[in-house]
Amino acid sequence: MIRARLLAAVALAAAGCVSIDDTPPVWRPAAEVAGAELGPPPAPRPPPAGALRVASWNVALAPDPEAHARALLASPELAAADVLIVQEIDAYAGEPSRAERLATALGMTWFYAPERDEGDHTHGQAILSRYPLDGAAAMRLPHVEQPIRERDRVALAAEVVLDPARRVRVVDVHLDTRIGPVDRIRQLHPAVAGHAGPVVAGGDLNTNPWAWLESGVPLTGTEAIVGQDQAAVLDDYMAALGYASAIPPDVATHTAPALTMRLDALYPRELAIGAAGVARDVAGSDHWPVWVDVSLE
Amino acid sequence: MAARAATIPLLLLLAAGTRAAAEPAVRAAPAEPEGRRTFVYAELLGKGGPWGVGVERQLTPRLALGAVASAAVLRDQQLYTLAPYVHATIGRRGGHALFGELGAALVHSRIPSPVPMWAGTSDTGAGGIAALGWEYARARLGVRAYLAGALGEGGLAPFAGAAIGARL
Numbered sequence: 457m458i459r460a461r462l463l464a465a466v467a468l469a470a471a472g473c474v475s476i477d478d479t480p481p482v483w484r485p486a487a488e489v490a491g492a493e494l495g496p497p498p499a500p501r502p503p504p505a506g507a508l509r510v511a512s513w514n515v516a517l518a519p520d521p522e523a524h525a526r527a528l529l530a531s532p533e534l535a536a537a538d539v540l541i542v543q544e545i546d547a548y549a550g551e552p553s554r555a556e557r558l559a560t561a562l563g564m565t566w567f568y569a570p571e572r573d574e575g576d577h578t579h580g581q582a583i584l585s586r587y588p589l590d591g592a593a594a595m596r597l598p599h600v601e602q603p604i605r606e607r608d609r610v611a612l613a614a615e616v617v618l619d620p621a622r623r624v625r626v627v628d629v630h631l632d633t634r635i636g637p638v639d640r641i642r643q644l645h646p647a648v649a650g651h652a653g654p655v656v657a658g659g660d661l662n663t664n665p666w667a668w669l670e671s672g673v674p675l676t677g678t679e680a681i682v683g684q685d686q687a688a689v690l691d692d693y694m695a696a697l698g699y700a701s702a703i704p705p706d707v708a709t710h711t712a713p714a715l716t717m718r719l720d721a722l723y724p725r726e727l728a729i730g731a732a733g734v735a736r737d738v739a740g741s742d743h744w745p746v747w748v749d750v751s752l753e
Numbered sequence: 754m755a756a757r758a759a760t761i762p763l764l765l766l767l768a769a770g771t772r773a774a775a776e777p778a779v780r781a782a783p784a785e786p787e788g789r790r791t792f793v794y795a796e797l798l799g800k801g802g803p804w805g806v807g808v809e810r811q812l813t814p815r816l817a818l819g820a821v822a823s824a825a826v827l828r829d830q831q832l833y834t835l836a837p838y839v840h841a842t843i844g845r846r847g848g849h850a851l852f853g854e855l856g857a858a859l860v861h862s863r864i865p866s867p868v869p870m871w872a873g874t875s876d877t878g879a880g881g882i883a884a885l886g887w888e889y890a891r892a893r894l895g896v897r898a899y900l901a902g903a904l905g906e907g908g909l910a911p912f913a914g915a916a917i918g919a920r921l
Contacts, residue, residue, distance in 0.1 A: 638829040642867045649870065665907065667827050667862070669803050676903070676910040678802045678832060682860040682878035683906030689864055689874060696871040716908075 476639055477599040481646045483613060486567060486592040491578045493553055495565040497588040503618040504538055507730045508752055510626065511537040512720055513738070513745035514660040517579075518545045521554045524740050525561030531738045533747050539616055540564070540584040541628035543660040548577040555582035569594035571630065572608045581612050581628050581659070589614040590623070598643050600632050602671035607632060611647035611659075622752065624727070627657035633664065634671040637689045644690070648723070649697060656750060657699060658722035660743065663687040665717060687718040699723035702732035702748035709734055711742050722748045792895055794918025796821055800836035800858060800882050800901070803827060807916065815842045831863040836882060848891050854884040858903065880905020884914070893919045 486492045511534055518524050528534040540562070547553035547568060552560075559566035564586050570578035583589065592614040599608060612628040629647050631640055640663070648657045663686040666674035679685070687705035694701060702722040703709065709720040720743055722732065730749035738745050790811040797804050801823035809819030817840040825832045838856025845851075859879050866873035886899025897916040902909060 636828045636830050637864050638867050641871070645868045649868070667830055667832065669798070669827060673798060675798075675803060675827075675832075675912075677800070677858075677882070677901065677912035678834065678860055678862075678903075680903035680907045680910035680912075681834075681858045681880040681882075681905035682862050682876055683908070684862045684864070684874075684876040684878070685907065692874055693866075693868075693871045 475601045476642055477601075479598070481595050481597060483593040483595045486569065486594065489569050489594045491547065491570040491573070491580070492592075492594060493547070493556065493566065493568040494589070494592055495556060495559055495567070498563065498565045498586055501586060503587075503622065504752065506752060507749040508539065508616070508618070508624060509533075509537045509747060509749050510539045510541070510656045510658070510722060510724075511735075511745050511747035512541045512543075512628070512658045512660070512722055514543040514630075514720060514741055514743035515545050515558070516741035516743065518542070518554045518558060518740075521545075521557035522561050525558055527738045527740050528562065528745070531735050531745075533733060533735045534738055534745055537747060538586050539624075539626055539656075541612075541626060541659055542582050542584065543628070543630040544579065545582055546574075546577045546579050555580075555584070558582075559584045565589055567592040567612060567614050569610060569612050571610045581610060581630055583612050583614050583626055583628050585614075585616050585626075588617045590617050591615045595647055597629070597631070597647060600635050600639050600643060600671075602632070602634065604634070604672055609643060613647075613651075618752070623653070624750070625651055625653060625655045627651070627655060627659075629657065629659040629661065631660070631662045633662045634668050634674075636667050637686045640686060640690065641693050644693075648694065648699065651725070654724070654726040654750075655699075656722060656724045656727065656748070657694075658702075658720070658746070660720050661687075661690060662719050663690050663705075663717070663721070664719065685718075687721070690721070694723045697725070699725045700729055702729055703734065703746050707734055709744050709746055711744065719743060720746045722746055724748060724750045727751060728753075789893065789920035791921045792817070792819070792918055793921055794821075794895065794897070794916045796823075796914055796916040798912065799899070799914025799916060800834075800838065800854075800856065800884070802832050802834040802860070805834065805836075807918070809840055816840070829865055829867065831865070833861040835859045838882065842888075848889050850888040850890065852886055852888055852897075852899075854882070854886070854899070854901075856882050858882050858905070860905075878906040886914075890920075893921075895920060
């Protein structure tokens with residue numbers, strides 16, 4: 457198996473084959489997604505006064521979800537989050553998923569869908585909410601073939617039901633790491649295009665600054681000269697679709713001390729941004745959570 | 754840390770220039786064959802982006818002027834670079850040499866849109882490059898490898914490059 461994968465990687469590298477699946481992806485309801493979970497509705501609560509706080513965090517597998525919940529609740533910004541979208545969270549067979557444990561500790565409901573099957577567990581994303589979720593669905597994003605460690609990627613979407621008359625659609629994405637801006641937009645586009653009404657899209661977009669040679673070598677020198685960060689490119693693309701960027705492109709959301717990389721982002725559409733930020737007081741991952749207040753007035 | 758790394762080639766380059774002025778010409782005799790003052794080469798991951806072609810003209814036994822250019826399309830992203838530079842031989846033993854380089858770089862990047870709702874974007878930037886490397890020369894053939902730092906509109910970053918070429 458390892459030898460076959462190695463041979464495939466060598467063959468791809470020799471052929472210069474970074475390619476992307478052009479099959480149009482579709483949203484599939486949670487009930488049709490293998491391994492997906494939808495939690496029970498949360499305890500009823502009044503709609504938020506004025507603004508809805510949406511946060512996103514790559515939880516780096518969340519080996520101890522209760523510890524992650526304590527870290528979130530200790531942060532003034534994150535403790536007030538109404539919706540939390542997470543990436544890189546695992547679900548092991550025969551035990552409550554880590555999304556369920558994190559949601560329960562935060563007093564939220566959840567929607568989990570796997571990104572890929574890892575044998576004894578699945579690895580995926582989740583939308584957690586203090587308000588009921590409706591229309592939960594998942595989409596398998598265009599697959600980018602790469603010589604090294606290629607991955608399946610998914611997007612999750614659900615409507616957060618604030619009251620019978622008000623809903624906000626939330627989209628949670630996790631994109632490939634070692635791809636350039638054109639493939640990143642190809643992979644993201646099906647998840648963020650075509651929504652109606654107010655939306656907050658975001659997640660770990662992995663917008664590192666560089667162009668990549670065959671998904672293996674970052675052109676660090678070229679990027680240093682031209683300064684065309686992928687985060688800024690994606691903000692420009694999202695603006696064309698009507699989304700505003702809540703987190704500036706030159707703000708670090710990854711904890712690597714020598715690099716300033718905004719890997720994580722939140723993009724509201726048809727919703728005014730009140731406040732937004734990066735919660736650097738929350739430890740437990742190689743990413744910091746990002747958050748945004750969107751006006752409901 | 755990266756800033757310090759980038760200043761080392763500069764200091765070595767200045768030292769090489771000073772030594773070249775102070776030493777008799779006979780002691781700084783070049784290893785290159787007499788009369789072959791032009792070095793034409795292909796480069797990978799260097800001053801010219803993902804790959805490039807360069808030419809270098811030797812002015813003195815230790816100093817040369819050169820430029821490398823490239824045009825590449827990486828997964829539809831178009832990258833064009835031009836990097837003129839000064840090359841200085843810091844020390845030489847047999848076919849091996851230690852060298853430093855200082856230069857400028859101009860990069861134009863065009864990102865076409867893969868979707869109908871967006872027009873794509875492009876950007877042009879300029880900056881400086883400093884490098885410290887090793888060269889092996891035998892007959893007309895020359896092979897180089899180097900570590901470098903680039904400073905420009907995207908900040909400061911390290912990178913590495915390699916080149917192979919011939920003296921004409």
